[in-house]
Amino acid sequence: MDHALTQAQLDTVSAHIKAHQHVPGGLLPLLHAIQDDIGFVPETTYPDIAHALALSVAEVHGVVTFYHHFRTHPVGKHVLQICRAESCQAMGSAALENTIKANLGVDYHQTTTDGEITLLPVYCLGNCACSPAVMIDDEVYGRMNADKVHAIIQEVCHG
Amino acid sequence: MVKVYVPIDSTALSLGAERTAKKIIAEAQQRGLSLTLVRNGSRGVFWLEPLVEVATAEGRVAFGPIAPEDVTSLFDADFLNPSSASAKAHPLYQGLTDDIAWLKKQQRLTFARVGITDPVSLDDYLAHDGYQGLKNAIQLSGEAIVKVVTDSGLRGRGGAAFPTGIKWNTVLNAPADQKYVVCNADEGDSGTYSDRMIMENDPYVLIEGMTIAGIAVGATQGYIYLRSEYPHALATLNEAIRKATIAGYLGENILGSGKAFHLEVRRAAGAYVCGEETSLLESLEGKRGLVRFKPPLPAIEGLFGQPTIVNNVISLATIPIILDKGAQFYADYGMGRSRGTLPIQLAGNLKRTGLIELAFGVTLRELLYDYAGGSASGRPIRAVQVGGPLGAYLPEHQFDTPLDYEAFSQIWAVLGHGGVIAFDDTVNMAGMARYAFEFCAIESCGKCTPCRIGSTRGVEVMDHVIAGKQPAKHIQILRDLSDTMLHGSLCALGGMTPYPVISALNHFPEDFGLSNKQAAA
Numbered sequence: 001m002d003h004a005l006t007q008a009q010l011d012t013v014s015a016h017i018k019a020h021q022h023v024p025g026g027l028l029p030l031l032h033a034i035q036d037d038i039g040f041v042p043e044t045t046y047p048d049i050a051h052a053l054a055l056s057v058a059e060v061h062g063v064v065t066f067y068h069h070f071r072t073h074p075v076g077k078h079v080l081q082i083c084r085a086e087s088c089q090a091m092g093s094a095a096l097e098n099t100i101k102a103n104l105g106v107d108y109h110q111t112t113t114d115g116e117i118t119l120l121p122v123y124c125l126g127n128c129a130c131s132p133a134v135m136i137d138d139e140v141y142g143r144m145n146a147d148k149v150h151a152i153i154q155e156v157c158h159g
Numbered sequence: 160m161v162k163v164y165v166p167i168d169s170t171a172l173s174l175g176a177e178r179t180a181k182k183i184i185a186e187a188q189q190r191g192l193s194l195t196l197v198r199n200g201s202r203g204v205f206w207l208e209p210l211v212e213v214a215t216a217e218g219r220v221a222f223g224p225i226a227p228e229d230v231t232s233l234f235d236a237d238f239l240n241p242s243s244a245s246a247k248a249h250p251l252y253q254g255l256t257d258d259i260a261w262l263k264k265q266q267r268l269t270f271a272r273v274g275i276t277d278p279v280s281l282d283d284y285l286a287h288d289g290y291q292g293l294k295n296a297i298q299l300s301g302e303a304i305v306k307v308v309t310d311s312g313l314r315g316r317g318g319a320a321f322p323t324g325i326k327w328n329t330v331l332n333a334p335a336d337q338k339y340v341v342c343n344a345d346e347g348d349s350g351t352y353s354d355r356m357i358m359e360n361d362p363y364v365l366i367e368g369m370t371i372a373g374i375a376v377g378a379t380q381g382y383i384y385l386r387s388e389y390p391h392a393l394a395t396l397n398e399a400i401r402k403a404t405i406a407g408y409l410g411e412n413i414l415g416s417g418k419a420f421h422l423e424v425r426r427a428a429g430a431y432v433c434g435e436e437t438s439l440l441e442s443l444e445g446k447r448g449l450v451r452f453k454p455p456l457p458a459i460e461g462l463f464g465q466p467t468i469v470n471n472v473i474s475l476a477t478i479p480i481i482l483d484k485g486a487q488f489y490a491d492y493g494m495g496r497s498r499g500t501l502p503i504q505l506a507g508n509l510k511r512t513g514l515i516e517l518a519f520g521v522t523l524r525e526l527l528y529d530y531a532g533g534s535a536s537g538r539p540i541r542a543v544q545v546g547g548p549l550g551a552y553l554p555e556h557q558f559d560t561p562l563d564y565e566a567f568s569q570i571w572a573v574l575g576h577g578g579v580i581a582f583d584d585t586v587n588m589a590g591m592a593r594y595a596f597e598f599c600a601i602e603s604c605g606k607c608t609p610c611r612i613g614s615t616r617g618v619e620v621m622d623h624v625i626a627g628k629q630p631a632k633h634i635q636i637l638r639d640l641s642d643t644m645l646h647g648s649l650c651a652l653g654g655m656t657p658y659p660v661i662s663a664l665n666h667f668p669e670d671f672g673l674s675n676k677q678a679a680a
Binding site (some may be wrong): 024025026027028029031032034053059061062063064067068069070086087088089090091098113122123124126128129130131133135139140142143147 | 169170172173174203205208346348349350351352353354359384387389390391397426427428430431436442443444446447448463467505506507508512513514533537544545548568578580581582583586594598604614634
């Protein structure tokens with residue numbers, strides 16, 4: 001799928017490349033900066049990144065795809081991450097995952113049809129004292145159940 | 160004006176602390192009352208969060224857990240005057256915070272300030288013994304600083320428990336124009352959150368520890384490699400670094416000593432394996448996080464090929480108190496070769512979860528029942544995983560094991576980063592064994608075959624076991640496969656995945672469709 005970037009997005013990418021090209025080990029900070037601003041790392045930016053950092057396109061592709069955090073496609077307006085790690089499992093996260101998937105009508109790495117929520121798995125949010133935990137955008141929520149998650153989604157999307 | 164404290168720690172926030180704080184402000188305005196709201200760190204008493212405290216001459220008085228909807232009743236009870244009879248009669252009144260038994264019995268050294276101070280206030284840090292360690296360190300030679308750390312007996316708190324002083328000594332004695340201090344803040348182990356708590360609730364103690372490390376070995380640049388799942392820690396660290404730099408605690412000329420140390424936070428990107436130190440260094444260099452062969456050790460050839468200290472957050476955050484109070488003060492805590500204290504994190508199915516810092520030697524049973532009060536579900540605790548996803552599962556008959564690196568290794572378990580996850584009797588241990596392989600398959604860096612292939616084969620074998628297909632044969636394959644991963648993997652990810660798998664099999668054979676007798680055969 002091709003995601004044509006707007007001129008503003010292209011300018012953002014160029015500015016970030018310029019700011020990071022001489023930073024030691026600057027590729028990860030650069031990829032973060034791009035994804036923070038435009039929501040993903042478009043594959044069409046690989047050649048410019050590679051050229052500026054004296055890497056091959058394959059190396060850039062290798063780094064982007066190695067890390068779970070980086071994505072090459074746009075996501076929904078909000079990202080919902082459900083913790084799948086042991087502490088949350090001990091407090092019933094497996095059932096919570098299934099209910100949320102059914103309620104949203106999506107599996108992991110998919111976006112709801114209204115484009116609001118992208119569902120992702122995550123392995124530990126550091127909120128293990130209050131399992132099960134979920135994260136919506138940059139906020140963590142503890143001691144969750146399906147009703148509470150539903151209420152938070154409503155608030156975040158329509159609040 | 161009366162001071163009211165509402166924590167800003169992300170677990171407190173995950174329970175509604177932000178809304179509680181806003182409600183307190185709004186309610187006070189409505190009633191024409193004046194108060195100063197301080198956003199402090201959390202003391203880690205998470206079963207009482209959001210914990211609202213009111214300052215008094217006798218100390219802080221606690222109310223908790225205070226959900227936003229409890230705020231009105233707090234004001235109705237005149238909680239701003241906590242010695243009033245109505246405040247004391249409030250059902251969520253907890254008395255003086257320092258007298259809460261759960262906290263009072265702890266031995267907080269690394270976490271001495273956590274929950275007490277405003278995390279980003281440098282003045283608050285200085286008023287609570289902050290930067291005393293650094294002030295001592297700049298008077299000492301590098302050799303003398305390293306000797307203090309060595310004599311304290313501090314061992315790497317990330318999990319490997321390697322003596323910190325020995326690591327520093329190697330870097331000290333490695334000649335180079337540029338050396339580095341790298342903090343491993345990629346706290347990916349489930350059940351652990353002590354690194355996050357330090358970074359969010361007392362960031363200066365980590366900054367001070369890294370600065371001392373830099374001065375000790377002659378490193379002028381430090382990096383904190385922080386997991387991307389911790390946005391609040393990122394913001395707090397950056398703010399603290401900015402303030403410390405302005406005040407001359409970081410930069411070209413630290414406290415006028417002529418010594419330089421610069422610090423930068425780098426965000427990880429969601430790869431568990433980057434918690435392994437060589438994979439972390441690759442990632443910091445902007446590459447895929449593939450594990451390196453050792454030797455060379457990172458202390459000799461680390462970041463960008465230069466001598467590098469790589470230490471966990473807790474190890475580095477413990478340095479200031481050691482340099483402040485002395486090696487012997489720290490070494491006087493603990494048992495055997497496990498000196499000092501361990502910040503223990505209670506997680507999973509427990510009634511009273513949170514951060515407990517104690518000298519080594521406390522038993523699991525004390526933690527699970529005396530501190531945590533048993534399971535959250537009220538059902539019997541059946542298994543406990545200590546040390547993260549690569550740690551063994553312990554059954555009830557091992558709950559008297561003291562928290563000590565050597566005692567755990569004697570029962571084929573690991574203390575790791577001090578995370579304790581409890582499961583009640585609804586857990587299926589074959590399912591947990593399958594999950595251990597699944598996690599390893601998702602997170603393997605792919606460099607070595609035992610981990611890359613073994614983890615996926617492990618999931619398949621566990622599927623056969625769970626389906627009851629030729630269990631005896633598949634259990635044998637499971638043991639062989641685990642043996643290969645244990646001995647043939649390049650790093651701890653593949654090399655320790657057998658710990659949860661085989662401990663689950665050995666201690667809970669009935670979940671694998673075996674009788675105890677078959678399991679022993």
